[in-house]
Amino acid sequence: MTARTLVCYGSSEGQTASIAERIGDALEADGYDATLVHLKHPPADLDLEAYDGVIVGASIHMGHHQQYVTAFVRDNVEALNRLPSAFFSVSLTAAGNDTDSQETARELLAELPTETGWEPDRTLTVAGALKYRQYGLLKRFAMRGIAGRAGGDTDTSRNHEYTDWDDVESFALEFADELVALQEG
C-alpha cells in the first residue's frame, strides 16, 4: 500500500525548498507518493483531503516563520488536525550544539502550531544554511553579525550548510511508515 504525502513549505533563501525536495526524493525512493508545493504560490485547487498525510516546512527569518505558511496552516487547520501531519522548522539556531540553542529552536518551532491551533503528530527542528554568497551586501553583513553572536561561521567568502540530511530523511520515512501502518489498521 502506498501513502500519498503532501510536502508543502515556505522558503525565503532556498534551503527549506532543498529540504522539501530531499523529503520528496526519500519518500519516492521508498515507494511512497510525494507531491511538493511551495506555499508562496499554491495551486488554487490544492485539496488536503486528497492526501493520506501532510508534511509542512518553514524557515525562521527575524524570529518567525514565513507569514504565508502560518496563514496556510490557519486556513487548513481542521484538515491538518484530522489527517496525520508533521512539521519541520528550519533555522540557524537549530545548528547550535548547546542545550540553550536546541531549546530556543524548539520554542521557535512551537510558535506556529501554538498560533494556529495545529497539533502536528511529529515535529523536527532542522539546521539551515548561511548563504553569504547569495545575500546582498547589507544582508551579508547583518547575517555575519547575527551568526557571529550565535557562534556560527563568519567567513562570508563562501556559503555554510548545517543541515543533517540523514535526520531529515529519517523524519520523512518514519512519518510515511506511520501512515502505512495507520492505513493497514
Ligand SMILES: Cc1cc2nc3c(=O)[nH]c(=O)nc-3n(C[C@H](O)[C@H](O)[C@H](O)COP(=O)(O)O)c2cc1C
Ligand atoms: C535575513 C535572515 C534572517 C534570519 N533570522 C533568523 C533568526 O531570527 N533565527 C534563526 O535561528 N535563524 C535565522 N536565519 C537563518 C535562516 O533560518 C536560515 O538561513 C535558513 O536556512 C533559511 O531557510 P530558507 O533558505 O528556506 O529561507 C535568518 C536568515 C536570514 C537570511
